[in-house]
Amino acid sequence: MKIEGTHTLRARRERVFRALTDPAVLQRCLPGCERLEKTGENSYSTTMKTGVGSIKGVFTGIVRLEDVRPPEHYRIAVEGRGQPGFLKGAGDLDLEEQTDGTTLIRYAGDVQVGGTLASVGQRMIQGAAKMMATQFFTALEAEAQTQEGEAPPKHGFFRTALRWISGRLQQILQRLRRSKRHPQS
C-alpha cells in the first residue's frame, strides 16, 4: 500500500535534517515510540506502542536509514512485529529548502501489513498513517525550532494537537495578511 504526502516545517533544512537523524529526537517525535536505540551505523532497534483504531499493540522492530545525503534525502526501511500483526515498509524522504526559510518534506513509501492489522485495519491504515505523519512532523517542527543545547520541547497528544492547530492558524493568518497586502490577487 502506498503512503505519501508533503509537510512544510517552519525551520531551516539543515536543522530539520539533523533532527530527522537524531534517534533521541525521533524517539520523542514518533507517536507511541517507547524506545529507539542505535544498533549500528544508521540502524536502530525500536519498540512502539501503536495501532489503527481498535487494533493496537506493541511492535518491536528495526529501522534502517539508507542512501543518506544530508541535508536533502534519505531512505528509511522499517520492519516491525507485534501482537496485532506485522509491518514492513520502505520510503524516501526529500527535503527542499523554501524561499521563506521553511522546509518542504516529501515522503513516499510502500507499506505491507499482515495479521489483524491487515484484516481489520487495512482500510483505515492510510488515514491513520496521515494522522501519525501529521503528529510526527508537528512534533519534529517544534524540535527543529529549539536551539542546540536548549531543553527539548515536551510532546504528547494534546500538546502536538495544539501546536498543529496553532500552526494552521498561523498559516491562515499569513495567507490573510498576504491577501491584504495584495488585494487584487
Next chain:
Amino acid sequence: MRLEGEATLEPLPIPHRLNCLEGTMAKYIGQRVKRTEDPRLIKGLAHYVDDIRLPDTLHVVFLRSIYAHARITKIDSDEATKAPGVVAVFTGRDIGDRIGPVPCASALEGLKVPDHRPLARDKVYFVGHPIAAVVATDPYLARDAVDLITVDYEELPAVVDAEEAAKSGSPVIHEQFGDNIAYRLTAGEGDIDAALASADRVIRQRIVNQRLAPVAMEPRGVLARYLPGEGELTIWSSTQIPHLLRTQLALMLGIPENKLRVIAPEVGGGFGSKLNVYGEEALLGWISMQLGKPVKWIETRRENLQATIHGRGQVGEIEIGCKNDGTVTGLRYNVIADLGAYLQLLTPAIPTLTGLMLSGSYKIPAIQINVTAVFTNKMATDAYRGAGRPEATYVVERAMDLVAAELGLDPVEVRRKNFPKPEEFPFKTATGLFYDSGNYEAALNKALEISDYAKLREEQRRARDQGRLIGIGVSSYVEICALGPSQAMPAGGWESATVRIEPTGKVTILTGASPHGQGQETSFAQIAADELGVDINDVTVIHGDTSIVQYGIGTFGSRATAVGGTAVLKAIEKLKEKINRIAAHLLGTDASLVAFSEGRFSIREAKRAAAAGEVTAAGPPEPKPNGKKSVSLKDVALAAHLAKDLPPDMEPGLSATYFFEPKNFTFPFGTHIVVVEIDRETGDVKFLRYVAVDDCGKVINPMLVEGQIQGGIAQSIGQALYEEVVYDEQGQLVTGSLMDYAVPRAHMIPRFELDRTETPTDVNPLGIKGVGEAGTIGATPAIVGAIIDALAPFGVHHLDMPIKPETIWRIVNRS
C-alpha cells in the same frame, strides 16, 4: 396410577384420519403452521454451545498465523505457559501424530491430499492457520497469554491467485506434490468439439464466481468434556452433521465411537460451513482428555472469516455453441477451482457438482467441463449454500443471456426454446443425470404472468427513451437436491427417523437430520400430527444428540425434509400397523375392521366392511363381551406399554425406526424475474420488482418454504452486489471483519413476490423436492442479468460479481 388417569382422558376433538396424505383432510400438512422453534429463539431462551456452562470449564484461544505462507523456525511459549490462569499451551509438535489428520471425504482419482493436522507443524499455509492452543481458566486470560507466544517465521512467497497457482512457474505450496494442481477432471457427454465446430455461432466468455464467506450468525463453537472414570467424551459442537462428526472424531482421536457423544445444541445457521469436520473439534476433545476437565472454544467473527470454510471461488471460461434460432448445441466450461491450502471434508467435490449441473434446465446435447483444481495460500473452499450448483447455474444462465444478446433474441425465448418438454421426464442430461420430474415452462409462464413481462419490456423501452436505466433479468434454474442416493454420496445418502408413542400418548420423533434453522421441529411435527391424528403440540422432535438419536446423516443439500421427513413418514407407517392391531385387540375385532376417525378407533360398521369386501368368509368376529366401543391412540399407547392385554406374541412398546434410502436425487426448479433501475449519479442498483416462482414439489409448510427462498435470495443479492472475500497480493485477508466483508443488510433486500408451481416427484412418497438452496441458486444470475440488461445501451454483455456501484458508475459516466 397416573398413567391410567392420563389414558382415560378424553381425546382431543381433532378431525383427522390415517393416510391423510392421500386425502384432503390434512389438518397441518400444507398449512402455514408457525414455527415451534421461534419462541425460544426470539426470547433468547435457546441454548447454543456457548450457553452450555459446565463447572470447572477451561477456555481455549488459538494463536493463528499472520502469514499466508511461511516456515515456522521457532515457537517460544514459555512465557505464555507462566501467565496468570494458563493451564497449558499446546503446539503442533506437542501433539505429533496423536490426533489423526483432518478428513477429506472425496475420493477423486488422482486427488492429492495434503496431511492436514489440527495445528500447524513446520509450515503455515494461510492467514488464520492455527499454530498453538492456549488453555486457561478464563477466556480473556487465555487471549492475553496468546500474545506472549513468540513465533519465528521464515516468510515464503504466497500463492494467492488461482490462475497463477496453476502455472508451472508458480511457487509450490505443498512441496511433496511438485505443483499446486490438486486434481484435474474432464467430464461430460456428447462430441463437444463437433458441436462447437458445427454451431452457427460460438460465444466465449470469462466468468468468475468469487470467493464468499458463509457468515453463519453463530460462529463455530466447541465444548468438550472427558469423564476419565467412564472413559466417555462428549463434544458439543455447532455442527450440521453430529453423527458423521462423531465417526470422524472417533477415528481422529482413536477412541471407540460408542464412547463418544456428539451433541449439536441450538445451531445458529450453517449454510454448509458446519457441514464439516474441523481440526478445532478434534483438538478440543483431545485437550479435554489430556487435562480431564471440560474445555470450551468459541470462535470470534475474525476467526470465522479467516478459518471457517469459504465458498465458490471459480474462474472459468465458457464456450457456448448455438444455432441462429437460439438452439444451444454445446457448452464447454474450462474452470480453475480455488481450493485453498487444505482439503476440508468436501472441498474437491464442489467443482464436480458444478460439472453435474452444467446442463441447467436445458437440453444441451454436448457438454464438457474441464476442472483444474488448485491449492492456494488461503482458507479451504467447501460447501456454501448451493455448493457448486450456484456456480453452474450462473454459468448456464449467463450463457443463455449471451446467446440472446448475440442473436438479438428475447432471453425468455432462448430459454423456452431449449427447455425439455414435460413429457421428456425423467430427462437425461449430457452430464449423466436423470432429472426426476419438471415442467420448466409452467414456472416460467407463471413468473412472466406475475411480472407482466410484456408490459415490463414496454415500460423499459419508454424509460430508456427518458434516459432512465432499467433492466430485466431472467433466470430459469434447476438444482439437484435431496442428497441423495447412497451410491452417489461419500458417506450414505439415506436418513433415519424413530417415532415413539409414549405411554401418555405423546409422540416423540428422533430424526437423524440435524436441522439448524430450517424449522423441521415444526414440519416433522406437522407430518406426524396428521399421520397419527394428534395435536401438533403433542409431538416433540428431537435431533442432534448421537446418544439419543439413532445414526443419521445430517442436514445439508436440501435433504432434511425430502429424505428425513420421508423417514418420519415411513416410521409412522410401520407403527400404524401395530397401532391398528392393538386397537383391534382392545376392541375385540379384526385389524381390518378398525376404523379411525375423530381421534378414536372403532369397529367399522359390518355393512360397510362387507361392501368394502373386507369381511372374511367366517364373518366378523364378535366383539369382546366387555370390549369398548372405541379406543383412543392414548389407550393404545398405554396398553402397548402396560403390556397386560396385548395380542399374543406382540412385542410391548410403541416405537418404530426407519432408514429411508432415496432412489434418486430430486430436481427442483423455477424462474426468477428481476427488474432493477440504475442510478446514473451513484451507480447504485435499486430493485423495482423481484418475482420468484419456485417448484419444490409438494409443500409441508409454505411459510418455511418462503423463508428459505427469501433467505437464499438475500444471500444471492450479497454475491451479486456486495460480497467478496479479498486477499491481498501477500495473501493477507483484507475482508477480515464485517466492516469490510459486505453482507447485505435488511434495507438492501427488496420485497419479494413469491409464488409456486407444484410438480411432485416420485423419488419419495411425500412428493417433496427440497428448497433450502433454491434462492442462492436461482437468484444470482437473474440479478446480474438485470443489471447487464440495464447497461445494454452502453454495449455491456457481461460484468463480474460483485457488481459494485463504482463499476456501474464508470460504465455510465465513461463518456
